[in-house]
Amino acid sequence: MKMTVDFEECLKDSPRFRAALEEVEGDVAELELKLDKILFDQTQRSIKAQLQNFVKEDLRKFKDAKKQFEKVSEEKENALVKNAQVQRNKQHEVEEATNILTATRKCFRHIALDYVLQINVLQSKRRSEILKSMLSFMYAHLAFFHQGYDLFSELGPYMKDLGAQLDRLVVDAAKEKREMEQKHSTIQQKDFSSDDSKLEYNVDAANGIVMEGYLFKRASNAFKTWNRRWFSIQNNQLVYQKKFKDNPTVVVEDLRLCTVKHCEDIERRFCFEVVSPTKSCMLQADSEKLRQAWIKAVQTSIATAYREKGDESEKLDKKSSPSTGSLDSANESKDKLLKGESALQRVQCIPGNASCCDCGLADPRWASINLGITLCIECSGIHRSLGVHFSKVRSLTLDTWEPELLKLMCELGNDVINRVYEAKVEKMGIKKPQPGQRQEKEAYIRAKYVERKFVDKYSMSSSPPEQEKKIISKSCEEKRLSISKLGPGDQLRASLQSSVKSNDSGIQQSSDDGRESLPSTVSANSLYEPEGERQDSSVFLDSKHLNPGLQLYRASYEKNLPKMAEALAHGADVNWANSEENKATPLIQAVLGGSLVTCEFLLQNGANVNQRDVQGRGPLHHATVLGHTGQVCLFLKRGANQHATDEEGKDPLSIAVEAANADIVTLLRLARMNEEMRESEGLYGQPGDETYQDIFRDFSQMASNNPEKLNRFQQDSQKF
Structure with missing residues (x-):
């Protein structure tokens, strides 16, 4: 109609x-x-x-x-x-x-x-x-x-x-x-009274409009008068118009050259300022919610403009250097991995991913990255409405995929997640919604992921017997104490050898002297071992006897993503701290387990990258001590605080310097330099220098696809 x-x-x-x-x-x-x-x-x-x-x-x-x-x-x-x-x-x-x-x-x-x-x-x-x-x-x-x-x-x-x-x-x-x-x-x-701001702005992705709505604009004349105008963010510009038929007036020509900040030093409320190299524009929203929404939209557009410009420059560089030989071929394979079509093909090969996880529509082109499932466009819209704390939606064809995210999608899949979130669907006699049934889909998806009505809520309240808990805690504590008494370099070797002995990556016997030598790819970079090569979990109790937080904690060390997803479905706190093991978190356990994709899964589901144990060490500290370069790169990208010090007063950089780990020292110093540059230039909330981004992108590629290239430090440690 x-x-x-x-x-x-x-x-x-x-x-x-x-x-x-x-x-x-x-x-x-x-x-x-x-x-x-x-x-x-x-x-x-x-x-x-x-x-x-x-x-x-x-x-x-x-x-x-x-x-x-x-x-x-x-x-x-x-x-x-x-x-x-x-x-x-x-x-x-x-x-x-x-x-x-x-x-x-x-x-x-x-x-x-x-x-x-x-x-x-x-x-x-x-x-x-x-x-x-x-x-x-x-x-x-x-x-x-x-x-x-x-x-x-x-x-x-x-x-x-x-x-x-x-x-x-x-x-x-x-x-x-x-x-x-x-x-x-x-x-x-x-009832619009509780969220009145939703009616005050509009988003039109089809026309490239990031955000639009009414704002008061302070004139630049001597009287500083305020006029209400219709503003919009589109095509990397901030524009406004008085009437719909008027030609838009450009306020900011290029968002990459500007910054946005709150303005509390004037009498009017809800004001913010967009500052460019040539001028500044004082704007006023109708409420605090609208002001925050506009500031966030401008900041997001600035970051997006930087990424798009970087992608264009990368393509031009490739066209202008046809004679770079093997380097070009390596870059070409890297770009192919990140392209949407390649992501679509790889993700849809996972069991169950060829159809929508919630309604069964064939050839889904969208995904929920924190759940690890594929979705049709209608279901993806419903997932967006749930909020990012339940589902983070991304396009398999339109968005650029980081390698760790792509591997995360390949570790889970619709069949794995539905075995958890739809465990009781058949018992309850509930039928999944069919494509096109919008209202039925909304009710089903909300019941499935928000209310978790179909999860098989077996009893997880009973804790392990005290004797076995003490044995596990004592074993882990002895291991930590023995490592903490060593110097940084010795700590690294001891940690790596311990992880090798626990059969995390397998043990190689030297042919000449019979000693245990480190494998060519240690656990930090052997990210996706087959099921049979993962750590023997016989020391752990049956997961049905664990509370969800403890199950998540142990599954994170085992690199068992399906068990981790199951624990989260049962209400596990992603930042649960084990009081019997130095208040270590699942993210710290994932670092000790040596899996990059496990860390990424926890971060996507809200893990605090800066939560520390009783020794004052966060995930970045542990990854640095163990020499896990890929994890260090990941944590820095996700906002880890590298200035935090442990109980001995050491930050990650000082630990890496003492351990003579050149790759990690390079990453930490680059991140620190980029942070200082952004602070000095007032570029808060922006991704940083393009060179910095390129280097981190290369490290992410190597950690996910060529981990042997990050193995130089571990190989050198065998000589001593």
């Missing part, structure tokens, strides 16, 4: 809505003039009575609704201006202005919805009314001019066809009216 004016758009009161009203009002005025001409023509009296009611009643209702709408629109504009002008230190006036604005907005929405309903009903009804009158007119003439029956009889088939069309139009008009009244009622019953 196509409506003349959209109900949702009228709630935003956008320039599009005002332009649509202007067009409809002109159309109705023209219709009234034409009908008046027919009514006053004495030769058309046979249809006068039929159209008289339409002109007097329906058009009169439209005019009355228009007057009310114009009146309340003016009241809303006055309330907005008054709310913006009130000074922050006059609390009584602030509360009064806020209450008036809330009441005025509520009244505006009711009247605007009534006005739009009246417009749409009028536009739908006029076709049937006029056609009905014309048909009556023709039948009247047929009866009056009986002598001309032969002539008019030729019009019989045509008139019958018009009658059939009229019947269909009447039915369609009645149906459209019911649907519009239902939509009108549904929208009117919604």
Whole structure:
């Protein structure tokens, strides 16, 4: 059903809505003039009575609704201006202005919805009314001019066809009216008071619009006047316009050259400033939520602009250097891995991933990266509405995929996750929604991932027997104490040898002296061993006897992602700390287990990258001590604090320097230098220098796809 004016758009009161009203009002005025001409023509009296009611009643209702709408629109504009002008230190006036604005907005929405309903009903009804009158007119003439029956009889088939069309139009008009009244009622019953900001801005990804909505802009003239304008972020620019038909005025030509910050040193509330090398623009939102949304949108657009520019430069560099030989081929294979189509092919090869995880639609092109599943476009939209703390959605064809994320997707898959989140679906007699059933899908997906109704909630409250807990805790504590007494270099060797002896990566026997030597690829870089090569977990108890936090803790060391997903589904705290093992977290256990993809899985599900154990060591400390270069790179990218010191006063850089690990020292110094550059230039929230990003991208590639290239330090340690 196509409506003349959209109900949702009228709630935003956008320039599009005002332009649509202007067009409809002109159309109705023209219709009234034409009908008046027919009514006053004495030769058309046979249809006068039929159209008289339409002109007097329906058009009169439209005019009355228009007057009310114009009146309340003016009241809303006055309330907005008054709310913006009130000074922050006059609390009584602030509360009064806020209450008036809330009441005025509520009244505006009711009247605007009534006005739009009246417009749409009028536009739908006029076709049937006029056609009905014309048909009556023709039948009247047929009866009056009986002598001309032969002539008019030729019009019989045509008139019958018009009658059939009229019947269909009447039915369609009645149906459209019911649907519009239902939509009108549904929208009117919604409670927008709790999240009023959603109505104040719009996002149109199809047209490249990141965000748009009304803002007050302070003029650069001597009077510093404030004007309300329609702003939008699009095509790497910040623009505004006074009316919908006006050409946009560019405020910021290139977002990469600007920064955004809160502004609390002026009397007006909810202000923020966009600063570029040539000028600054002071803007004011209608609420604190809107201000935060605009600041976040500008910051995200700045980061996106940097990434897009970097990708374009990389492509130009490849085209301009055709004779780089093997280096080009290596870069080509790296780019191929990151391209969306390659990601789609690799991820869809995983069992169950060829169809949507929730509705079964074939060839899904979207994914939830923290769950490790593939989704159709409709289900992906529902997942986005759940919030990123439940599901983080990414396109398999449009987005660039980091290698650790791609491998994370390949470690899980729809079959694995559905065995956990749909364990009780058949027992409960619930059928999965089919493609196209939007409401059923929303209810099913919310019950599945938010309420977790279909998870088999077996008892996990009983803890392990005390004796076995003490044995496990004592063994781990002895291992930690023996390592902590050594120097950084010796600690690294002892940790690596311990991980080798625990059969994490297998033990190689030297052919000449029979000593245990480190494998060519140690556990930090042997990221995806087959199931049979993973650590023997017989020392751990049956997971059904563990609480979810402890199950997640142990599965993280075992590199068992399905068990980790199961623990999270049962409500495990991703930052659970084991009080019997130095308050180590699952993320620290993942570091000790030597798996990059396990760390990535925990981080994607909200693990705190800076949470430390009782020795003051966080994941970055442990990864540095163990020489896990790939994990160090990952934690730095995810915001790890490299300035944090342990109980001995050592930060990760000092540990890496003492251990003479050149790769990790390079990464830490680059990250520190990039951080200092961004702080000195005021580029907060931006990704940093392109060279810095390229180096970290290369390390991520090697850690995931060529771990042997990061094995130089471990191989050198065998010589001593």
